Amino acid sequence: MSGQSINFEKSMVCFSPNTPIPQRATTNELLNMKVADNLDGCLGLPIPVGKKKSNAFRSILNRMASRINSWSKRLLSSGGKEVFVKSILQSIPTYAFSVFLAPKGVVEEIHSMMCRVWDIQLFNVALLGRQVWHLIHSRDTLCYKVLGAKYFPDGNVFHPKNSDKPSFKWQSIAKAASMLHEGFGWSVV
Incomplete structure (x- = not known):
């Protein structure tokens, strides 16, 4: 646990159009948060991420280009x-x-901006690897409970069940988990 807590006055909940009204009311009553029709963004990313994933990263690319x-x-x-590249960008x-x-297109665009000084794809996977690590070691978190219930009910992040329409967040974590799992090895001490 990080010791941080949710500020319910600043938090909002956004429901899918497919969420039944009784379920919305129950969830809203339980969470006691404002209901938002849409979420404009969170820390520079649009929520939800649409079908064109590269659009979610457009503001980041623009900020990097501006800084350069x-x-x-x-x-x-x-x-x-x-x-400059390693600390600012x-x-x-x-x-x-x-x-x-x-x-991949976003990674390539950032690569070209940074003149290939820094392996951005490896950095991306490393940061997602931290999410995988937290899912493995922090089973009492809300993130683990939500993702675990939907994508890996057996508790094993590395063997998720197949899902019809997994979220972009879960697709990202699952891809990183798969890449990390390939690199794992045994060490006898």
Whole structure:
């Protein structure tokens, strides 16, 4: 547990149009949160993410391009450029990459912006790996309970059940879990 708690005055709940009205009322009564018709975004990402996943990352790409343009007017040594790329640019997509697996086109666009100084896809998978780690080791969290009930009811993140329309968040975590699982090995101490 992080020690943080939910601020119900700042929190909202958004229901799918397919959610029955009695279920909405019960959930709303239980959570005691404001009901939103749509969520404009959370920390720079649109919610929900639509079919065109790359659109969710457009604001991040624009912010990175803007930051590069503002810094390109300065004369920086190669060391200064590396510090800029790794400290300033790396911080912009961090939250989005810890939540969603970036589409290949987005990764390629960021790669070209950063002149391939930094392996952004590996960074994206590493941040999602932290989500997998938390799902393995923090079974009492709301995230584990919600995702576990829907996608891995047996408690094993690495062997999820098939789902008709998994969320983009779960698809991202499952892909990262699969990539991490391939790299696991045994160590006898």
